[in-house]
Amino acid sequence: MKFSTKLIHGNLKIDETGATNTPLHLSNAFAHTAAEELEGIMKGTSMGFAYTRISNPTVTSFERRIASIEGGFAATATASGMSAIYLAIMNVVESGDEIIASSGLFGGTYTLLRNLKSYGIKVIFLETINEESLKNVINDNTKIVFAETLGNPKLDVLDIESVAKVCNDNNVIFIVDSTMTTPYLINPIEYGVDVVIHSTSKYINGTSNSIGGVIVDGGSSKYKDVKYKNFNEYSKKFGKMAYTAKLRDTVGKDIGAALSPFNAFLNLTGVETLSLRMRQHNLNTMAVAKFLSINSKVASVNYPNLPSSKYYTLAQKYYKNGASGVLTFRLGSKENAFNFINNLKMILNITNIGDAKTLIIHPASTICANNTQEEKEQMGVYDDLLRLSVGIEDIEDILVDVENALKFVN
Ligand SMILES: *Cc1c(COP(=O)(O)O)cnc(C)c1O
Numbered sequence: 001m002k003f004s005t006k007l008i009h010g011n012l013k014i015d016e017t018g019a020t021n022t023p024l025h026l027s028n029a030f031a032h033t034a035a036e037e038l039e040g041i042m043k044g045t046s047m048g049f050a051y052t053r054i055s056n057p058t059v060t061s062f063e064r065r066i067a068s069i070e071g072g073f074a075a076t077a078t079a080s081g082m083s084a085i086y087l088a089i090m091n092v093v094e095s096g097d098e099i100i101a102s103s104g105l106f107g108g109t110y111t112l113l114r115n116l117k118s119y120g121i122k123v124i125f126l127e128t129i130n131e132e133s134l135k136n137v138i139n140d141n142t143k144i145v146f147a148e149t150l151g152n153p154k155l156d157v158l159d160i161e162s163v164a165k166v167c168n169d170n171n172v173i174f175i176v177d178s179t180m181t182t183p184y185l186i187n188p189i190e191y192g193v194d195v196v197i198h199s200t201s202k203y204i205n206g207t208s209n210s211i212g213g214v215i216v217d218g219g220s221s222k223y224k225d226v227k228y229k230n231f232n233e234y235s236k237k238f239g240k241m242a243y244t245a246k247l248r249d250t251v252g253k254d255i256g257a258a259l260s261p262f263n264a265f266l267n268l269t270g271v272e273t274l275s276l277r278m279r280q281h282n283l284n285t286m287a288v289a290k291f292l293s294i295n296s297k298v299a300s301v302n303y304p305n306l307p308s309s310k311y312y313t314l315a316q317k318y319y320k321n322g323a324s325g326v327l328t329f330r331l332g333s334k335e336n337a338f339n340f341i342n343n344l345k346m347i348l349n350i351t352n353i354g355d356a357k358t359l360i361i362h363p364a365s366t367i368c369a370n371n372t373q374e375e376k377e378q379m380g381v382y383d384d385l386l387r388l389s390v391g392i393e394d395i396e397d398i399l400v401d402v403e404n405a406l407k408f409v410n
Pocket of ligand 1: 152177213
């Protein structure tokens with residue numbers, strides 16, 4: 001099956017009712033006729049459902065759809081993108097371990113990683129994460145390399161293949177957050193990534209009607225290594241699926257950040273149109289990027305598919321059909337940036353991305369308000385910078401709104 005077909009039919013199981021949409025199973029628990037049956041499910045020796053914190057048929061259906069479109073062995077859905085990141089990391093690390101991360105991360109992820117210090121986990125942030133910078137800091141204590149395929153809001157394009165090579169040479173687990181790029185632009189597992197995360201709250205859901213996250217397991221034999229001794233038992237039993245087996249058996253259950261079946265149902269509906277939406281997001285964003293880059297009031301525009309971008313070559317190499325729906329631009333001063341937002345008529349001032357609607361935010365005073373000046377600069381955030389998440393409205397309406405608001409900029 002090709003990609004857009006998988007969005008609709010990938011791992012689709014039609015039950016005895018013939019319903020074409022996966023039914024919404026709003027039930028906390030599942031009854032079994034034989035005691036042996038429930039014993040087997042709870043022990044993990046047979047398939048089935050026991051309790052929705054652990055698994056649920058609607059959620060499983062969503063997980064299978066995501067695994068299908070991402071090219072993973074298995075997927076685990078979570079209550080939010082943040083819980084997906086937290087669980088994906090805590091499934092691996094122990095006190096004394098080290099993580100190497102890029103500094104151009106989503107603000108919430110940056111803070112999460114910084115807070116791991118209190119668990120005795122050291123995080124090294126690299127302003128640019130690539131083969132050379134990694135080689136200097138990777139060591140025997142490094143358990144994870146974490147990066148975003150496309151940084152939010154830095155919009156730096158990760159050189160996945162070269163980072164994966166260093167991770168493989170050193171037997172380090174490589175986790176990427178692909179929220180910004182979605183499986184429509186890239187399947188990171190194909191480039192040697194071990195675990196892929198999405199905040200499904202964004203493009204996968206597509207209309208911002210539910211928060212959620214997902215952890216996709218690419219399968220790996222790295223877990224056999226003595227370095228990952230907490231995985232060894234799972235590795236013996238579950239082979240390449242050791243990561244998901246441990247995740248579901250330990251932190252997944254312990255923390256209980258399960259995705260609600262209702263949200264899984266909404267995501268299943270949303271994901272069917274991912275290709276159509278991403279196509280329009282890509283086209284509209286490129287049009288806005290071009291429009292802004294020839295306006296004299298705009299100091300600079302950052303969008304990886306603009307030939308002037310320093311990430312242009314990497315974007316061309318890794319992203320299929322466009323560079324997603326987010327761009328940033330600078331207007332010379334905070335006052336100009338605020339004036340621009342305050343004079344928009346249709347575009348919404350919102351802390352979100354990946355919606356069908358066009359959204360704008362001033363990151364320095366909002367999502368990055370708790371970061372130091374130095375951290376902000378590492379994240380590519382400046383006082384005069386705006387982040388625009390371009391929606392799928394008619395491009396003419398978006399451009400009219402942008403053009404009008406620019407009249408209020410000095
Ligand atoms: C939004 C976002 C997250 C966090 O996801 P939530 O669903 O809001 O918890 C993580 N990473 C990236 C890149 C995001 O854009």
